[in-house]
Amino acid sequence: MGFLKHSARRTVIVALAITLGACASNDEKEEVEPLELVEITSTAALREVWSADVGSIDAKRYAMLQPSLSDDRLVAASSDGEVTAFDRNTGRTLWETDLDVELSGGVGAGLGIAVVSDYRGRAVALDLNSGSKLWNYQVSGEVVSAPAVGSGVVVLQTVDGKLVGLDAGSGEELWSYNTSLPVLTLRGTAAPVISGGMVIAGLDNGKLIALDARDGIPRWEQRVAIPQGSAELERVVDIDGSPVVRGDLVFAASYQGRVVALSREDGRGLWARGASTHHAVAVGGGHVYLSGASGSVYAYNVGNGQIDWNNDELLRRELSGPVYFEDVVVVGDLEGYLHLLDPDTGRFIGRERVDGDPIRIPMLVDSELLFVLSDDGKLVALRFSRS
Template sequence: MRSLRLMAALAATSLLVGCSSLDMLNPFSTPAPKMAPLPAFNPTATLTPAWSAKVGEADIYRFEPAVVDGEVIAAGANGEVARLASGQTRWRVRIDGGLTAGVGADAALAVVADGRGEVIGLDATSGSERWRSQVNAEVLAAPGVAKDFVVVRSSDNRVFGLDRKDGKVLWTYKRTTPALTLRNPSGMLIENNVAVLGFPGGKLAAFDLNNGGLIWELSVALPAGATELERIADVVGDPVLHRQTLCAAAFQGRVSCFDITNGKTLWSRPLSARGGISRDVRQIYVTEDADAVSALDAFSGASMWRQDQLARRGLSAPLAVEAGVVVGDAEGYVHLLSRENGAFIARAQADGSGIDVAPRPLGDLVVVQTRAGGIHVFQPR
């Protein structure tokens, strides 16, 4: 029965021939079970369109925008990178060779990765190219940009530390990869000169960016099952830090929270996550691989509510905002759920193409990027 449930959950994915990963990047290109119809409800809030713009389509990759100083820097598979302010283009450049991942950025530097294994640093204020660095690896996740470093992870789970001034590779971290993993662009959390990344096998690891040294490793989930398919337990999405509590989720695994002062597990509960998690002061929100959105008590892991009326709609990871919990789906709908009980309180549509990356906060607005390359900003209230 477990195998049957797993195969149903993976019905929208394809197994890559000759590779050791399951492709969860583009579930919209393969036949899938019929989506649940959009539930009817009486709106008690609004998702008002604020502005929109366009970059390149996602193709077979997944692109997430970066938010810098109240503006959006976004990219597409055709190599286009643009900085957008209230729908107006501040700058727009085209990088030869196409791109494979979203943008990592801060106020001064924007970083992308191309299809030739190069990482490219751009001036965040003008779009001019600063440097190129060859890592000879496919990059699926947006690079992380820290004060002195750029952190890049490859699809074979190597981690590269680059000097942000010139892109020089300063160190490389390698680890053994399980026989079968998700082709999933897991992100990272960077605080000061420490980066926290999730890995296949349910592991969460922290690195010293000065030298790439492993500081600690924690287990979000442990692989279980008789087959390699059943034993996939990859950490998905970005880890979330709130004060001294670090939380993460794993596909076909668990959601776990840790005390970072001593590495102690505060709580852990079985749940198969489709994407990353989000949290507010009281609750953690997670999109399950069954396309349900669940809220867990942030201090105990107890179930608070579960919204399961969006089955098979290819949901993104959630984003908790003041007005509610925002999640996108495969038809480009943006749903706003009540933080109190998960009820639908507002809905809007972007451009009709899928939203498979988590919405991003933009001040009191929310930005989503669709597979068609649409950048759509909404005001939830």
């Protein structure tokens, strides 16, 4: 689970899981230990194509420095300010730029640029071909998610509840949109996405909003989660995973709330089911896949939202968000394992350990390659194979 922050003072407090663990008795501690892995029969595997070291990742501040891909260039960043572009297919380094700042948000790439941001709220655009600086822009708050790049704009989402649209060519502000923040939220924000001329963003108040990419005018707003309970912890309903657009539908999920399918055009709800996660969902093979906050993996029917299966053999293993890759569901865990699940049954069909550090940062699928970045900065490109 991610850290929590108090929006009024903007201070970070301890993770809920750590707090509970420190107060637990010996018997209770056994119940919060990660479930041990059991031996499986593998019928599928992930084979390393190339790997590289991108630099340190500040896991203590829950940095989610996800890489981005554009024009066969995979751009990754470290917490120390190093931004590197790799050849997608070979891993060859194309350029390196040291910004000499502490980067907080992941990479947004497209339209010939790569955009990163730091803890002071400064966004920097680099030339995708050379890594040279093109422009920078100061926003009002910290940016801890990847910018969205497309439709001629760069969109930043800040921890103080703002969405800002910048001209991709000049960095000039085109529009801004303010949202309301609850008293307590998870550490992090969802990365916005651009689709069909709209910016679609998940908010800390449990809502999903769509804005016109050109001028920031709202197109629709839909509540994903309704806060429940009297205590502030019980009322945390952040959407910290990026919305997923597939055709005419948008899929999103919240912490202590729901997973939903909405119309991309007007936000009309298709279905909603109770769920709790701080990651994005994955869609494929007729299902919506979700890594629950407890460590269970769920598959919902894409048409009606009914649960077709769930796998609870990874409880408390601090799972990453799932990806749908080569007709297989893949999730990472706190010990650097990637677990391969059958999309129809949820049974394990393979397991690979790519690092000793956690896999938290959202994985990236591009055609026949899966890109994984671990907490110690190891970037790995993997190809799927059947045993």
